[in-house]
Amino acid sequence: MAQVTVKTPFIMRIGGENVLFKKGTQELTQQVIEHAEKHGFLTNQKAAEKADTKGE
Structure with a gap:
């Protein structure tokens, strides 16, 4: 199982x-x-992950 963020129930x-x-x-x-x-x-986690790696 993977951990994800649900934005809409x-x-x-x-x-x-x-x-x-x-x-x-x-x-x-x-x-x-x-x-x-x-x-x-x-939520769009792939975009969030890319944004996190750009700052490094």
Whole structure:
């Protein structure tokens, strides 16, 4: 599981249950990350990582 930052809370159906993913930093499975990226629920972490490395 990878740690990502959710910018917009969302609900995803997993194994017959609706699961709420709240705003903030948390560990998510790859399946949930792919869904959240597709629908724009995550912060743009790649751009943030590039900005961090430019300052060094």
